[in-house]
Amino acid sequence: MTSARHDLAAAGAHLASLGLSPGSSGNLSVRDGGRVLITPTGADLAALDPDGLTVLDPDGTHLDGPRPSKEFPLHLAFYRRDPGTAAVVHLHSRHAAALSCRPAWSERSAIPPLTPYFVMRVGQTPLLPYAPPGDPGQAAELEALGFPFRAVLLQNHGPVVSGGSVRAAVEAAVEIEEVSALLLLLGDRPARLLTHEEAGALAAAHGSVWTG
Structure with missing residues (x-):
């Protein structure tokens, strides 16, 4: 069993233990050499079998394992955008x-930019217009966006987050959930946001992205 397989299964169990992956929702992937390992369709992230993951090549050809999650085009779009992306989490x-x-x-x-940790661990997170789950056109739109980012929110759906490691992608996904909870808790009440200069300095210091 490769380390990548074990890391992905452990990440799924961790996210499920935090209550961030209800039922069989969510999907994870990791780059493994020239291939991508991704959770199968309908997989329960709490009980992933490291030997039962789906194997794709970078253009989406199914090489081995069960049928992949229908969201695999979003994962591949992140890998194509940035060679440094090692893992993708969708919750x-x-x-x-x-x-x-x-x-x-x-x-x-x-x-x-409500909190320093959102800027440090995630950075700017564009909203992609609604599309049915698994729509390849949405993945193409993600890939074509002309500015840098490491995470998106899918309208009426949820977050997709990339990272330079499985751990980094998981931490970023958790941070998006935390800052989202804070924003909903604040509601319409006035809140101090980080200034553009404060957010930019944090992003530069921690290898994140905040361009305005």
Whole structure:
């Protein structure tokens, strides 16, 4: 068993233990050499079999294992955008999914710079317009966006997050859920956001992205 398989199964169990993957929702992937390992369709993230993952090549050809999650085009779009992407996490976590039903804060980020850790661990997170789950056109739109980012919110759906490691992608997915919960808790009450200069300095110091 490769380390990548074990890491993906452990990540699924961790996210499920936090209550961020209800039922059989959500899907995970990891780059393994020249291939992508992804959770099968309908998989329960709490009980992933490391030997039962789906294997794809970078263009989506199914090489081995069960049928992949229908969301695999979104995962592959992240890998194609950035050779440094090592893992992708897609969840239907409650607060982030709720936030995805609201208008975007700005063109480049659905989520404002409310906390330092959101900026440090995630960075700007654009809102992709609604499309049915698994729609390859939505993945093409993600891939074609002309500015940098490491996460998106799918409108009326939830977050998709990439990272330079499985751990980084998981931590970013958890951070999106936390900042989404804070925003919903604040509601319409006034809140201090980080300034553009504060957010930019944090992003530069921690290898994140905040361009405005």
